[in-house]
Amino acid sequence: MRLLEETIQRIEGLDEVMMEKARERVDSLIKPPKSLGRLEDIAIQLSGITGKLYPVVDQKTIITMAADHGVYEEGISGNPQEITWAQTLLFAKGLPGVCAISRVSGAKVIAVDIGIKGDIPEDAGVFNRKIKHGTDNMVKGPAMTREEAVKSLEVGIEMANQEAKKGANLLGTGEMGIGNTTPSTAILSVLGNCDLLEITGRGAGVGEGGIEHKVAVIRKAIELNKPKPTDGIDVLAKVGGLEIGGMAGVMLGAAANRIPVVIDGYISTVAALIAIAIEPKAKDYFIASHASLEPGARLANELLGIEPMLTMDMCLGEGSGAALAFPIIDAAVSMMAYMATFAEVGMEI
Structure with a gap:
């Protein structure tokens, strides 16, 4: 704390x-x-x-937080939970989408195991910051304790501090976690006081019960845990995810280090809502990358109060939208440094 x-x-x-x-x-x-x-x-x-x-933004890092979710037990996803573990192993090899897109701007991508179910090999090139093996099932009780939620935030802060010390001057947020649109939508519903049917989407692949079942699971978790909308840490602990807390921590850490941070899509934007619920001034350091296809993304961006710069019909996550936005930020910096003024070229206006 x-x-x-x-x-x-x-x-x-x-x-x-x-x-x-x-x-x-x-x-x-x-x-x-x-x-x-x-x-x-x-x-x-x-x-x-x-x-x-x-400004100079020539050392870019995307910090991708990976974790699993106990609510997966409720059949909210049609994908095997083991994908979180398997996909995270590919980051150090540069194979996921975010890594491919990051090559365009020369950005570094690092993966952080903040709560994957199962152990990642020590030589896998993944930062081991595991708090627990996935959250607890939020329809049976809080997803995590308040202490674990705070720890997830602090892991994100530690990663932002680490990259700042290495010279990073532009950060991006990303995530990897099967089922993580479910806690994200739960958080958004609590903070935005909105209808779950309007903001719940398929994610990477909804379970056999469809959207209706996913909505029922989220509603049950909210009714059981009664998260306090005025307390971002309480919301994170009761219906959130470890990677969501980790991303929120990266954002707070970036702001504390006076480093701009690019927000990815839906889940990253929900993490940004947690961050500003904890410290509203952090918002000044955020740049929203793209408008996710997830149904709740528009409301999440409206609550955040930052309009995304891109509409690319993307919903991959991982930090892919942040990676895609980096060259635009480079262009803004280049405009400032190299475009002439009227006075400099001897023109009167």
Whole structure:
């Protein structure tokens, strides 16, 4: 708990003075006002985060949290739970989708076992930060204790701190976990006070009972555990997931280190909602990558209050959307560094 508290205390607002300087430069570039749209907003945000007029984001890392879920016992997924274990082993080999996409921008991808059911071999190239072998079944009680939820947040913070010390200046969040749209939707329902039928989707493959069964399972878990919407840690503990807590921790850690963090799709966005429930100022450091195809994604983005930059009909997870967004952030940085102003080329406006 101490690391979480210390991290929260380190999160400060953006550098408003530098943002104003960045805004003045963007407005003076050789282009019609606002003609580069979101690129301009990103550049200004990066200046506010880093305190630099010309930010640098040349060392990128996506931190993918992997964990399993006890609620899988309820038949909410049509995929074998063992896929979490098997797929996580492929990250160090560079074979999953997020790794392939990350090659475009030269981003590093690291996988973290924060709660996989089963042991990952020590030589697999996966960071072992396991808290437990999957969450407990949330229809029979809390998914985890409050202490375990805090630990999941602190694992994420530790990973963000580790990468910051290695020189990372842009982070992305990702996840791997069969069945994790179920706790994500439970969290969203609690925080957004919304109808489960409107936000529950198929995920990577819904079980034989279909959407109706998945909804019934989530509703039962919420009614049993009664998570408090005003307490993000309580919601995470009662109906959440270890990888969701881990991603929220990465986001808080990024903000404390004044590093921008790119949010992936639906599950990462739900993790971002947990993060800002714990410390609202962290939101200033977030960049939303893409609009997931999951039914709850739109509401999650609306609650977060950050519009995703891409609509690509994606719902893979892993951090794939964050990886795809990295080159756009590179473009915003390049615009700031290399595009001339009217004054610099001797033109009057």
